[in-house]
Amino acid sequence: MTAHTIGAITRRSLLLSGGAVLALLALPRQLRAQEPLKVAGIYTVPVEQQWVSRIHKAAETAKAAGAVDYSYTENVANTDYPRVMREYAESGVKLIIGEVFGVEQEAREVAADYPEVAFLLGSSFPPDEALPNVAVFDNYIQDAAYLSGIVAASMSKGNIGMVGGFPIPEVNRLMNAFMAGAREVNPEMKFQVSFIGSWFDPPKAKETALAMIEGGADLLYAERFGVSDAAKEKGVLAIGNVIDTQADYPDTVVASALWHFEPTFDKAVAEVMAGTFTAADYGVYSFMKEGGCSLAPLGTFEGKVPDSAKALVAEREAAIRDGSFTVAIDDSEPKSS
Structure with a gap:
């Protein structure tokens, strides 16, 4: 598995311009005061794609602030998604984020095998109390x-x-x-x-x-x-x-x-660090009143x-x-x- 990096002069560097600097300064104090949390992103499309780019931008901002140790894999086929999830889970990653709209059942089956790993998944389905390590989110904008x-x-x-x-x-x-x-x-x-x-x-x-x-x-x-x-x-x-x-x-x-995915991402990281991450619907953090x-x-x-x-x-x-x-x-x- 390859963790990709972003060149300073490529189009991807634009994801961290402007508002990302302000987001970095706004990170909760606890996200900057502890050891970086190992986070992995698994995406079925390129990180330039609109929806995924917002997740990626929030993660890169937290990484730049020293809050997380973030790596990611893009262009993952639905059929390969469970394998990539398992590889990250077994590598010591504590929080896995991504979108599982085309692989809902399989992703949750993998998550059940790794109860010590937190999963924050873009999903059309609600959280399941039987899987306390899986929270869901969506772009409620x-x-x-x-x-x-x-x-x-x-x-x-x-x-x-x-x-x-x-x-x-x-x-x-x-x-x-x-x-x-x-x-x-x-x-x-x-x-x-x-x-x-x-x-x-x-x-x-x-x-x-x-x-x-x-x-x-x-x-x-x-x-x-x-x-x-x-x-x-x-x-x-x-x-x-x-x-x-x-x-x-x-x-x-x-x-x-x-x-703006930062409120969603920062909340999840804070919960994992505090040991309080649980099955929840993070969709509300996309509302305008939540920033x-x-x-x-x-x-x-x-x-x-x-x-x-x-x-x-x-x-x-x-x-x-x-x-x-x-x-x-x-x-x-x-x-x-």
């Missing part, structure tokens, strides 16, 4: 997705194309929240919704997005890599998801719903988004944070309208 929908509707004439990976709860809830935010601004908004059947296939995502533009979409929801490329090529706008890609598409990406998500700065579009939309975003964000407004968690498959 519907709050930020709702706000991005408000921005999107203010920049569209009424037809938005949405390209997703698979219609699973983790994707559906973000799309539905985005659509709800857009409909608050324009109740008559039309949506084209499609899923490409892959977590990482930029060419297919681009092809799907181009078809939506041909179908009248003047703004795209880029749940997958490749969508913003289509938007840029055809001169339409896009909304990002999970990460902020505006630097790569300064005239295309208006805003993005960002996932788990945010709307990216408008940046190059600061002066282009209508003031009325910015005011509504500010109003809704304040209400979300104080609990007076709740974004619905809708895991049902979104449909075209």
